[in-house]
Amino acid sequence: MARVSVRPILSLTNTQRTLIIYKFRGFASARESSVEEIQAARKWLEKLHADAIPQSVGELSFSRSSGPGGQNVNKVNSKATLKVPLDALLKHVPSALHSEIRSSRYVAPKSNAVIIQADDSRKQSDNAQSCYARLHQVVVEAGRVLPGETSAAQAERVKNLQKADNERRVKTKKLHGSKKNSRKSRGDD
Template sequence: MYCHWRIHCFRAPLRRFASQADQDVQLARDWLKTLTSKTIPRNICEVSFSRSSGPGGQNVNKVNSKATLKVPLDALLPLVPRLIHHPLRASRYAAERTQCLIIQSDEERKQSNNVESCFDKLYQLLQSSAKEVIPGETSQAQRNRVQKLQRAQNEGRIKDKKKHSDKKSSRRGSKYDD
């Protein structure tokens, strides 16, 4: 009885932990389904403009068309699932000193297009980070297959135990049969 109680006490927190992890994964999946580049809140970001570099003639020298998007991690992380926090902090856009994501774009001649390009890059970063850490859902066919394999493994284990038991009992029986 004492041993059974100890096992039950140690398993209960593990079940709660597994349940919490399952909930986190499901929340992350739901969040990922609703994520688009338009659903990213624009008010948490700071946009600045500067002159582009590279070819482009006088336009590059005169117009501030390069967009820089600065997203504070303190404002972004509460909006995304916990599973994605680490990949975002480790991304190539993360600036450790300022605790921000800094995304730049100077591919277009217009400021507005470059701002949209920055938000598209942020969306792609969020999406790729999420797909990297969120496991896919298991199909019903896969679940059925796993259950069938588990049943077969259990039956094989029971068969082996029975065979071993018969072998042991046959040794015992022959010892006393003189």
């Protein structure tokens, strides 16, 4: 594995370094978000509960379910379908999570909406609650892509690595300079 020099990164600000590291690790949302937005999204996700996204944000409809169940599935509209326009949902979610929510498997690109269906239960109310729980899960899943915070030990390790790289670089430059000086004194140039 080739060694990568840290020198060009040292001249950057902490925010720029963090974004470069996030890009290197492949965090899609970090490419479009600043470090402050990522931290705000982390705090928002810590406080997130199932009722944080208002139920009025989407349209809930019921239809007949399919599959086994006998006469119940043929007579009762128990299947719940929740359709939430992306624009309405993204107003309630931090911007660092937007790209991950847009790439969710529940997003219908043609209608530009999140569509969630549930027919697990025989009751409409249970299926409606299941839809909202799945919407909550979509937001939580989007938040899992956010990179974690750097621990103090990791920050110290990076600082030591940078210091060691700088010392190695200075030592190499001095060695190279002394080699050139020895040539000058001999006249071998």
